[in-house]
Amino acid sequence: MLIASDPISASILISLVMLYLTLLLYIVIRVLKPKHSESSDESREMYLGGEHPSILSKPHVLQSGLYWAIVFRDFKKAYRGLVEKMHTGRVIDWAYYMTAWLLILLLLAIIALGISALV
Amino acid sequence: MNFASNVVGAITPLLAISSFSIPLLSLFIKNKKFYNAYALTISAIALAMSSWTFARLIEGGYKPIVYKFGGWPPPVGIVYEVDALNGLLGLYASLVMFIAFLFSTWYSKFIDDVTWYYTLLLGLETGIIGCIYTGDVFNLFVMLEVLSISAYGLAAFFTRRPTALEAAFKYAFIGALVTTLYFIATVILYSAYGTLNMADLLGKSTLASSSGFSGWLFGDVTSASLAAIAFTLWVFTFKSALFPNHFWVPDVYSAAPVPVIAAFSGAVEITGVYVVVRFMYTLFGAESVLALNGYRDSILLILLILGIASGIVGSLMMILQKNAYRLLGYSTISHIGLLYMVLSLGMSSIPSDVLKTALTALVYHIVNFGLGKVLMISSVGLVSTPTGERDLDKLSGLSRLYPIASIGITMAVFQLIGLIPFGGFYSKLLMYQAFISSGQPMLAVALIAISAISSLGYLKIFYALIFPPLLRSSVKEREGVVIPIVSALAVAVLLLGLFSPAVSKFIETVVENSLMPKGVKMYYESFIEVLRNYTGGG
Amino acid sequence: MIDVFTFLFTICMLSIVVNLGISLYGVLYKPSLIKKIISLTIFSDSANITAIIIGYVRWRNPGEIAPPVLLNPNPTLEDIEEFAKVAVDPLPQALVLTAIVIGLAVTLFLVFLTLQIYRFYGTTDVRRIAKLKG
Structure with a gap:
């Protein structure tokens, strides 16, 4: 069996796999990350889509x-x-x-x- | 051994007396610091006594310790009977309560009248320890009432906030109804068995063809047991917040003081789970009259279904919440659902070694979930209390002020979701093994689905408190005693995972010596031994 | 043929069960908080009467009803045995005493809550006391 039966070596193995996957994901994101683009007023208005303009002052999406x-x-x-x-x-x-x-x-x-x- | 039994008997009177002397003391002493120190000392003594009791239990090979109140022998008088499960959960509950008191020393800055708060909180601890240690069905009712009245008072502690009053009334009206229903259940049990002692009930319910104590019209042991267990299960699923009886939890959590929330999710609901386990595995086990026509199997099956429903509803509702503590309330409901899923694997079709794995997973998950939850609540409490806000949007980024809270929230989220090096993963792994080996892979799928859905909810706290930048400048409160609490609990949840083979082996011994047939036999034998000592030795 | 004692006893038990059911309905489904409190006291009193009745009939056959009074001030063993045959079971009465005291405390607390809720919400109708939801 690939995964060792006792919990300690299983957890070490799974942790290593998870670490590897995280690293891979990080590299992929870094490579594919788009260049920073300037946003115009028009694009901002289209993004708003009926929301109150105050959400623009928030630097992030609210948890709700x-x-x-x-x-x-x-x-x-x-x-x-x-x-x-x-x-x-x-x-x-x-x-x-x-x-x-x-x-x-x-x-x-x-x-x-x-x-x-x-x- | 005699001294050990006296220690068992002394815990609840000590807690009750010191609780009721606070209003008297408040006539003379007005200093807040005195009450902080007083309540903390009392709960530390209770913690020391319960851990000493558990150490004596291990020393004596898990032979149950019996304390006779007033020296009356068991079937006549009230006894406390502490076996391995009792002892472990009593130690765990008093540890959680000690942490709640320690957190209260910091939290008391933000409340005006600290005397009634500590009176009620010590009363709550009396009720919890009494419910866990008692070996008498009616004493369980009395202790349940002590617990409940303190809990109603603590839920309504902020009497100037309408939401707190509303939550308390919703909890208290149904709670009062429910405890009266449990009173009827004890009366029905007494009418058929002529005894209120748990070990005596265990013996008599196992001797299904019992004669000699069957009375007239009430005397039918079978129908009395069935009716009593129906009422009892309804009562304690309310106390432990299983799915159709769970509605009070989010309301109470969204308005109660923060240490009280920790005590509720760490100890009060676990007490309900403990009593259900005690009734279904010790008092009315697989060989008792309850097994008539598959009644025990069918209610265990229904508990299993309700456990799944509770897990799914709790984790789905978590996604919707705006209030941080309300979200944690739904997360408690989802974890209670997991506990009920694993405790209901005692059907007659399931082999006993699977049941042993399941019950080990149950006790292990109780400890993991409780400590993780207390860690989470104290970290979130550190962030939210100085601002007085409980809304996640209004708390956004505030945990950047308190690095220790960020660490605590992260560790607690990992623990509650069940990530690898933490204890939560290993108890869920044990559950998974139990479900797979019981031949029901759908249950394992349900477990994974519940964990996955609830992780979305936990990430919400993560996202609201830690990720966003700090918007408005807020006054930072000194952390004080919260730093040692959070760091100790964070280390504890990590150690519970790192030493998981040793911990699960230890819990397996505890389960074997309390809930499996060997342990139930020991529970009955020590009752018989006390009885024989009394009748033989005068 | 059912004797009179059994008949009356059955009627008594049945009415208690009906009482329990009605008051259960009252606590859970009546919208007024005051009516809920009244239903709750009826519920706990019915429970207490159940306990008392169980202590009454528990140990003996129907028909032999005599006041449980000890006539001899210095009883012999036979006197005590005779007494135990006609006395009621004292334990349910002790249980009922405990339950009554606890019920008093709970009722007082609920009355306080109702008063305070009326001050803040201006109503005792539970359908309108629903700020906490979702």
Whole structure:
């Protein structure tokens, strides 16, 4: 087997591989890095795309925009369910899920007892 | 051995008395530093006592230590029974609480009234240690209430902040309901078994065809056990924040004081997990009445499914969060899901050596997750507390002021995701092995998926606090005692990984001597021995 | 044929279970915080009554009801045995005492929380107390 079975040599091996891959990635990025280009006002306006101009003063993307594509595009349905159906912040909405879990436990107990009463 | 048992019995009364004497002391002493030193000393004594107890356990070959309250023998009086698992988790919980108290000495600069804070925090430690050490089902209820009331008070500690009040009410209303439900569960158990002692319950539940203590109408041991375990599981999945009962965690985390958040995720929720393990593996094991018609197997299966759901929901919700502590709350939920996934591998179809690996992974991951989480919370707390902000966007780049916080956050993220030289990787590796060898590769896939999704969430903290340049000039607060806390914890999580063969071997011995059949037998035998000493020796 | 004692006892137990169910519903689904507190006290009182009843019928056959009073001030062994036959189980009562004291503390805390929430939010309707979400 390629990867040694004991955890220490396995971890050393995997660490070396990861180090190698990181180095490779770094070199690739350095080589492919584009030359710094000046940005004109027009290009800046096109970049804005409806955002408030104040975001230009920020030197980096805010963390709330970090996973925009995941939250609003790829898993849109899942997140709508999670936020609007489940984590609404209202105790009454939580209670449905909590009682469902209690009822499952009790129902299983009743089923198990019912089987033993029948047999 | 007798002295050791007295030490076990002395921890909770010491903590409770010193907690309740703080309001009295506050009539005479107004100095904040006194209370810092007082609470820290008490928790250090508790830590010393629990580690001494665990050392005695190892010395005595993991033979459980029994303390009889008031000298009453076990089935009649309340006992504390500390076996290997108890002892290890008690040591771990008191270590986490000690770190929380140490962090509080720094944090107390930012709160006005420190006396009630320490009263409640010492009360919380009383409840946690009591819940972990107790060998009596009803005493568990009392200690659960001590824990819960302190926890509600600490969640509502900032009574001038509406969010804190809201979180506390959401936690306290359902919490009060839940603990009453556990009271009903103990009453049902008592009605059928005529005993409240855990070891006695273990013996009687294993003798399924038991006669002599079956009463009238309530007497049916089987139905009573099934109903009681249904209620108990619901209660302790609420306390440990498993998926459908997890809603209180992010709310409480987003408004509670920072050391309290560390205590919650490091100790309170672990206490819930511990009690579920104790009920499912010691009190109602594979050979007990609970195995009737596959009931035990089916609830373990449901716990497994809920564990996966908890892991996925927790890590998905992490991606969405804006509040740093709310994000950490969802990360706790995701890790609790992993713990439940691995603790529910006790179905009858799974061989016992796989179960041993699984339970080893469980205890190992409890320690890894808890220490990593406390490290993370104390680093983020160092950055966020002086500004009073908890929003990730408003904290951006602030950790550049505190290099130690940057180091701590980095190490904690690596630990919680599970990167190679850290302990988190090795416990997840053990889990992976357990899932693969149980013949369910889908579980291993789920474990990897949960880790991958949650790493996106952790990177958010990384991205918000460490990467961006510092925007506004902020006043830097002196780090003080946080530097030793963060550096010690960072070294600890690294050592947990570097010495992982030794650590996992040690935890395997602990699991073998507590949760596997040999350990359960020892738990019962030391109860019988105490009983025989009493009846024989007068 | 069911005797009267069993019949009454069954009715009593059934009503307690129904009571528990209704108050559980009240705590979880009623929007008003005050009604939640009332439901919670009903819930814990029903639990306490369950415990008391279990202590009452636990050790003996139905029908032999006598007040558990010790007439002899210096009891012999037979007297004590006779007493133990008619006395109720004292342990559930001790449990109930503990539970009542704890319930008092929790209720007080909840009342304080409700008052404070009313001051800040201006309402006790839980559907409108939802600042923390997502």
